[in-house]
Amino acid sequence: MATFEPVLTRNFKTPDSHLLKTYESMDPDKVVQVVKDSELRGRGGAGFPTGLKWSFLPKDRTETFMCVNGDESEPATFNNRQLIELDPHQFIEGMLISCFATKAAICYVYLRFEYIHAFRIMEAAIAEAREAGHLGKDIYGSGFDLEIYCHRGAGAYICGEETGLIESLEGKRGWPRIKPPFPAIEGAFRKPTVVNNVETLACVPHIIERGADWFKSMGTPKSYGPKLYCVSGHVNKQVCVELPLGVTTRELVEEHAGGVWKGRKLKMTVPGGISMGVMSADEQDVKLDFEDIKKTGCLGLGTAAVTVMDDQTSVIDYLYNTSRFFAHESCGQCTPCREGTTWMYKTFKRIKAGGGRPEDLDVLAQMAETMGLTPGTTICGLADGAAWPIKNAIAKFRPEMEEYIRAHQALRPIVSTLQKAIAAGLSADPSNAPLQILPSPQAALRSPHGF
Ligand SMILES: Cc1cc2nc3c(=O)[nH]c(=O)nc-3n(C[C@H](O)[C@H](O)[C@H](O)COP(=O)(O)O)c2cc1C
Numbered sequence: 001m002a003t004f005e006p007v008l009t010r011n012f013k014t015p016d017s018h019l020l021k022t023y024e025s026m027d028p029d030k031v032v033q034v035v036k037d038s039e040l041r042g043r044g045g046a047g048f049p050t051g052l053k054w055s056f057l058p059k060d061r062t063e064t065f066m067c068v069n070g071d072e073s074e075p076a077t078f079n080n081r082q083l084i085e086l087d088p089h090q091f092i093e094g095m096l097i098s099c100f101a102t103k104a105a106i107c108y109v110y111l112r113f114e115y116i117h118a119f120r121i122m123e124a125a126i127a128e129a130r131e132a133g134h135l136g137k138d139i140y141g142s143g144f145d146l147e148i149y150c151h152r153g154a155g156a157y158i159c160g161e162e163t164g165l166i167e168s169l170e171g172k173r174g175w176p177r178i179k180p181p182f183p184a185i186e187g188a189f190r191k192p193t194v195v196n197n198v199e200t201l202a203c204v205p206h207i208i209e210r211g212a213d214w215f216k217s218m219g220t221p222k223s224y225g226p227k228l229y230c231v232s233g234h235v236n237k238q239v240c241v242e243l244p245l246g247v248t249t250r251e252l253v254e255e256h257a258g259g260v261w262k263g264r265k266l267k268m269t270v271p272g273g274i275s276m277g278v279m280s281a282d283e284q285d286v287k288l289d290f291e292d293i294k295k296t297g298c299l300g301l302g303t304a305a306v307t308v309m310d311d312q313t314s315v316i317d318y319l320y321n322t323s324r325f326f327a328h329e330s331c332g333q334c335t336p337c338r339e340g341t342t343w344m345y346k347t348f349k350r351i352k353a354g355g356g357r358p359e360d361l362d363v364l365a366q367m368a369e370t371m372g373l374t375p376g377t378t379i380c381g382l383a384d385g386a387a388w389p390i391k392n393a394i395a396k397f398r399p400e401m402e403e404y405i406r407a408h409q410a411l412r413p414i415v416s417t418l419q420k421a422i423a424a425g426l427s428a429d430p431s432n433a434p435l436q437i438l439p440s441p442q443a444a445l446r447s448p449h450g451f
């Protein structure tokens with residue numbers, strides 16, 4: 001394996017990293033072939049081969065749209081943000097080449113609502129690229145036209161799902177579509193559309209410049225190229241670091257994130273955004289690539305954003321937070337997801353309050369098996385993402401969870417007695433008498449009745 005040289009982040013510390021490079025056109029089909037040969041896999045979560053996805057576009061199409069997924073709502077994930085804010089022209093170059101290859105004349109960058117800074121940087125960079133002749137009509141006299149538009153979401157996780165994104169882009173509620181048809185056949189405005197992640201497209205200029213073999217010289221079999229890994233949670237230093245695909249969480253935590261904080265031990269990690277599941281302490285040497293990670297029972301690599309939890313973290317607290325997130329973010333179209341995620345959240349809330357029952361874990365595990373694309377009961381993968389952390393945690397931490405239920409059940413009568421005593425004490429204290437609502441001086445001035 002050749003020595004690794006970071007490319008995606010090479011301009012991050014360079015002042016004026018937004019300077020434009022010239023790009024020499026190739027035949028579109030040749031570009032698709034080079035990307036296919038590189039075996040670049042999508043960085044947005046599913047790891048689908050990018051060149052293959054592009055080749056699904058109908059040959060006789062008259063119009064194509066490119067939608068770039070910068071929704072980045074997966075908790076703990078912030079690599080797209082870095083790529084946009086710190087090197088927008090690398091990203092624009094990636095879009096330019098990818099649109100050229102797929103014959104897309106319109107490219108939408110769908111940005112997470114909260115990324116206002118990234119949005120402003122993108123708008124300025126697009127204007128600069130247009131000014132320099134890299135966008136617009138007949139670019140470099142090639143006959144190829146391209147316009148890039150930034151579209152801000154409204155803060156919904158589900159709009160990261162590619163068809164939810166397309167619906168939202170069209171001005172509708174971000175409800176994922178039933179597939180097929182897939183976006184390559186019927187996407188934005190019912191036209192052939194490619195949806196790719198920001199990081200996926202940021203890899204493309206380097207593949208074209210250095211070749212497919214260079215790209216495949218990094219990583220592990222079936223998972224090639226560089227990857228931005230985010231590390232956060234209970235570490236000394238939260239980082240976003242570029243490494244070849246296939247590093248381990250142990251390496252990320254110990255060599256790049258300064259180790260587990262407060263001198264504590266690592267208990268578990270979430271490998272790629274919370275929807276991928278959870279890895280126990282003895283699984284930290286498994287490679288974080290598209291294939292090996294599955295050995296841990298996790299759903300996949302996801303966004304490769306690692307959340308670290310120390311040995312003082314409760315598995316129930318982790319699942320309570322996870323299930324609350326998915327119950328809130330479910331779009332509600334599919335009954336197993338809408339009802340399942342809410343039911344799971346309520347169960348963890350009850351367990352935390354000391355009302356857990358021994359049979360809860362079996363019912364939770366059974367429910368987790370029945371919701372999602374994997375068992376074929378939902379329209380999109382949000383439900384799989386909601387189920388996986390629960391499935392994994394029950395399989396890996398069941399004794400701890402059972403002990404939590406037992407211990408909190410035993411505490412329940414004491415807690416309830418204390419709560420009653422506090423409530424009685426509060427009502428006996430005259431300083432806790434109900435507040436009297438008095439008109440404010442401003443209100444008195446405004447109202448003719450003094451109120
Ligand atoms: C609930 C849900 C949320 C998703 N959120 C994102 C996201 O924020 N960003 C992203 O690139 N892909 C996200 N995806 C994956 C996209 O549907 C799609 O596979 C991806 O954008 C394709 O790009 P890629 O092939 O370059 O990875 C999400 C999928 C699901 C099911």
Ligand code: SF4
Pocket residue numbers: 158175176329330331332333334335337338378379380381382383
């Ligand atoms: S699985 Fe959940 S989020 Fe996805 S479409 Fe169905 S209800 Fe909506």
